Amino acid sequence: xxxxxxxxxxxxxxxxxxxxxxxxxxxxxxxxxxxxxxxxxxxxxxxxxxxxxxxxxxxxxxxxxxxxxxxxxxxxxxxxxxxxxxxxxxxxxxxxxxxxxxxxxxxxxxxxxxxxxxxxxxxxxxxxxxxxxxxxxxxxxxxxxxxxxxxxxxxxxxxxxxxxxxxxxxxxxxxxxx
Amino acid sequence: xxxxxxxxxxxxxxxxxxxxxxxxxxxxxxxxxxxxxxxxxxxxxxxxxxxxxxxxxxxxxxxxxxxxxxxxxxxxxxxxxxxxxxxxxxxxxxxxxxxxxxxxxxxxxxxxxxxxxxxxxxxxxxxxxxxxxxxxxxxxxxxxxxxxxxxxxxxxxxxxxxxxxxxxxxxxxxxxxx
Numbered sequence: 324x325x326x327x328x329x330x331x332x333x334x335x336x337x338x339x340x341x342x343x344x345x346x347x348x349x350x351x352x353x354x355x356x357x358x359x360x361x362x363x364x365x366x367x368x369x370x371x372x373x374x375x376x377x378x379x380x381x382x383x384x385x386x387x388x389x390x391x392x393x394x395x396x397x398x399x400x401x402x403x404x405x406x407x408x409x410x411x412x413x414x415x416x417x418x419x420x421x422x423x424x425x426x427x428x429x430x431x432x433x434x435x436x437x438x439x440x441x442x443x444x445x446x447x448x449x450x451x452x453x454x455x456x457x458x459x460x461x462x463x464x465x466x467x468x469x470x471x472x473x474x475x476x477x478x479x480x481x482x483x484x485x486x487x488x489x490x491x492x493x494x495x496x497x498x499x500x501x
Numbered sequence: 502x503x504x505x506x507x508x509x510x511x512x513x514x515x516x517x518x519x520x521x522x523x524x525x526x527x528x529x530x531x532x533x534x535x536x537x538x539x540x541x542x543x544x545x546x547x548x549x550x551x552x553x554x555x556x557x558x559x560x561x562x563x564x565x566x567x568x569x570x571x572x573x574x575x576x577x578x579x580x581x582x583x584x585x586x587x588x589x590x591x592x593x594x595x596x597x598x599x600x601x602x603x604x605x606x607x608x609x610x611x612x613x614x615x616x617x618x619x620x621x622x623x624x625x626x627x628x629x630x631x632x633x634x635x636x637x638x639x640x641x642x643x644x645x646x647x648x649x650x651x652x653x654x655x656x657x658x659x660x661x662x663x664x665x666x667x668x669x670x671x672x673x674x675x676x677x678x679x
Contacts, residue, residue: 388613441566
């Protein structure tokens with residue numbers, strides 16, 4: 324069924340966050356090749372909207388790129404947890420948010436050129452903010468912004484974290500004007 | 502200046518596409534930690550628009566997720582090549598496209614939770630289609646779609662390749678109505 328057939332597979336490296344899996348593959352033209360897959364748990368991205376329609380973004384320091392980037396609450400889905408429960412947990416841990424209204428909006432492959440990670444996008448409405456519970460590796464500030472300003476940022480490319488920017492694009496048509 | 506300080510760094514694995522770099526880090530609270538970075542060349546994503554305003558999408562078989570996904574021409578930037586030249590090359594190789602009108606629209610970090618890859622988004626207007634030059638690992642079909650249909654797909658979440666979907670979002674306001 325699949326145009327690429329896996330002949331042999333082997334884990335080259337495993338860390339706390341993912342494994343690098345080497346697949347020896349057979350291509351449709353009959354030639355042999357190699358593909359390395361970043362084998363990783365799925366993730367959730369949550370767009371938190373306050374009762375007054377404003378949106379909570381975070382500024383996240385990312386060691387990978389040595390920069391602060393605008394983002395939304397997100398995280399990998401832990402074993403045995405369903406995406407909705409994980410979205411609730413990340414919302415609470417990263418910005419102290421709670422809500423009764425959490426809707427799955429869609430999903431995408433975060434970086435399918437190299438990884439099998441699938442990301443689920445949630446819209447959290449009527450979010451009330453309390454105390455967050457960030458761990459020391461999460462260097463995050465919360466910012467409350469008007470919806471208009473958030474989407475101006477999206478359109479002018481100021482949200483540099485790609486899956487976060489896409490998550491914002493996917494919920495836009497669900498948000499009331501204001 | 503950076504909230505996270507790197508104390509020691511070491512390459513754990515290197516393949517044709519990226520290296521996995523282990524950084525031993527010092528966190529702002531004084532605790533020690535480890536970060537693994539997928540150290541990877543930057544990338545280009547190109548939105549090809551024909552003279553009549555229609556858009557060329559590709560269907561790309563992705564071994565990582567064992568599925569066909571809608572995408573746009575894209576690729577890693579080879580050493581010594583600038584992003585614009587690489588965008589021209591990918592446009593030609595993946596869909597046989599040529600243009601005199603290639604505009605850098607923006608950039609983003611593809612997956613900054615794990616990788617330092619930066620992606621540059623190009624809008625290619627007045628694209629003429631000729632013969633492509635795909636290599637055997639690129640299992641790709643070209644499809645020509647109306648702009649309206651493409652953005653309906655984006656909004657209903659049918660473009661599952663996240664950086665491609667975001668690239669389409671970022672150029673939308675630059676495309677004329679029609």
